[in-house]
Amino acid sequence: MKKKIYFYLFIFVSMITLYQFVSTSNMVQAKNKAIETKQARIEQLEDSVQKLQLKVLGMQYFSLENNDDALAYYDHLDIKDVSLYISDKLLETNENKGDNPLIPYEGMENDFKINKIKVLNHKWILADFSDGKYWGELLIKYELKDDLGIDFSLTDHLLYTRSH
Template structure:
């Protein structure tokens, strides 16, 4: 009887060990499959991040902050942040009553004011203007004098048709 009991315990233990080995193998396969899927996603995200970085670099190409030649031209002015200074001076043209003097159109839904500014280099600026309903864009030339006065000249403009 004791001999049969040990035999039954041995067979029962062998079955439990076999069950644990099979279920452990299946969970290992699931974990490996999940790990493979996550690795593929990581590679996809790395590629997307690389593309986004290239796009950002491309967008920054025409920008005063990234143009060493243009910054060298403005270096003698001893401005801490030339781009911010130019943007501030351009936004000051919005403070007068009526349309902005750089915008060659009469506002139809209010006064045209400059909203967005992109300083391209040491000579040119792109601007977006709007009266709340109608909008357009300007290409503005600028010069900074030795006394830090800024002279703006509208080179070209367009008003989008509604």
């Protein structure tokens, strides 16, 4: 009788051990598959980040902030962020009543005002303007003087024929 109890106990323990082995093996396989999936996703995201970094570098190529040669023109001036200073001065031209004086068009829905500004270097600015429905772009030449005054002159412009 004792032998039968030990025999059944041995079979019972063997079955539990077999169950745990199979169960653990399945869990390990599932975890490994999940890890592989996540590693593949991480690689995709790293590729995306790298592509975006290259795109940002390309977009920053034409900007005053990243152009040491152009920034050297303003070393003698006491301005912390030259690009921001120039942008602020250009936006001040919007404060005039009516259309912005740099925009050679009359607003059709409202007054044309400058919205977005990209300071390209120590001489040129790209600007976007709109009246709320119609929009266009400007190429502006500027000169930052030693007294921190700025002269803006329109070099070229375009008005898109379709509204937003």
